[in-house]
Amino acid sequence: MATRIPRNAKRVFYATESTTRTKPDGEVIRVAGREQRSTTFREARKFLDDLGVPGGVTVWTERSQQTNSYADRRADGTWVSLNRLTGVWEPLPETIKEVQK
Template sequence: MTTRIPRNAKRVFYATESAFRTGPDGKVGRHAAREQSSTTFREARKFLDGLGAVGSVSIWTARSQQTNAYADRRADGSWVALDRVTGTWEPLPDPTSPTK
């Protein structure tokens, strides 16, 4: 899936699949596998959910010119997002579940 990022985008979300490999020393390491850039978190979430993979989403903002952690997809398929005020990871609701 290819997403066109506008040249003047204020935010870009980077979805990265994590792959775990055993090195020659026998240690298991976490490595980046497939990646996708998108302009919305919904697209980034859909990418990782479609792969059914553990991964993370980071966000780049034009204002700060920095990339920061945004959300993680766990092995069980649940999502957690970083609460910037408290610095803790909070569970995200399932987008397919009905809300009030």
């Protein structure tokens, strides 16, 4: 699925699948697999959920011209995000309805 990113997008979310590979010497390394760019976190989250794989979502912002970690999908299907104030990874709600409660 190709997502069209407008040229004047203020934020771009990058969803990247995490996979592991074994080097010839037996060392296991983490490498990036499939990825998708999208304009909303919801699209990026859906991409990884549909694949059913662990991965991460980073966000690029026009103002800072930097890419930062936004959220991670664990192998068990749970989502966590980094609280920038405390530096602790916190679980994300499963659905938008849980946020509205």
